[in-house]
Amino acid sequence: MKKVILFNFNGTIVNTKLLAIDIFNEIAKKQGYKKISEEEVLHLSTLSIRDRCKMLNVPIYKMPLVGIAIKRRYQTFIPNLTPVLEISEMLKELKKQGYKLGFLTSNK
Template sequence: MEQVCIVFNFNGVLVNTRSLAVQLFNQIAATKGFQSIQPDQVEELSRLSIRDRCKLLGVPWYQMPIVGMLIKAGYQDAFPTMKAVNGISKLLHDLKARNIKIGFITSNSQHATREFLQNNQMDFFDYEYFSSNPFTKFRDLDQFCKKFNLKKEDLIYVGDELRDIRAANRSRIKSIGVTWGYDSSPLLQQGKPTFIAAKPDDILSFIEGE
């Protein structure tokens, strides 16, 4: 790698949105007749594919994108007051100190994203990519590289979901799956990521090993 660039998926990696997602889903479920998520189901759901989660909760597969967009919309009001994942800010500073470029890909609004970054003293990314659709990760990775004229072999994509890892594999980009987001470690392993990180510091250790 000539110039390493670490690209972060935003929700679930930089900010832990899982509990908020559960809260928002239960609000949607109450109006649409889905099964609500009980506290003791959260870990079980983290081990299931998105399709199996839909089956368990009685969400028709064709409605999943709509539910996802409604949850994403609910994030925007909450973002400014949310805290970054513990240890993430330090990781970003450590990466910058080592002259490693950092970027993110998100479908959040620019306004909400900017407020979150400023409030958490993390507004110093080299590359920012705002997607219009949370379900186009493979396309977003390709567009990210084109927009910033970056080589795929110099990128490492950090995600918290199996679909992140699969998108990186499809784009032939190295990937790091993190276990503090949505999907469990066994589920992430199904996608065969380059590395699994249990805490932010693990990412730095992996990069230095590379």
């Protein structure tokens, strides 16, 4: 039986968190929401979606639209994303050891 490893593209193969924050901050500026500062990132990750919305002054009912806007803008950056440092070497080594590699993403 062949060993299989699945990787999440976002955050594993490429680090996309800061890009998503930058895109949100562009939207926030246009829509009057509170921007996310670097110091708030860790704290925000501990909050529920509802509490994040409260903290950022985003009406909860607008969150799906904000998510769609982020995803659309993010997709324009995909061709220029660079892999996490040394991930290519690690993937080559795993392939050499006989692992079958798969990649998952919610991006289209």
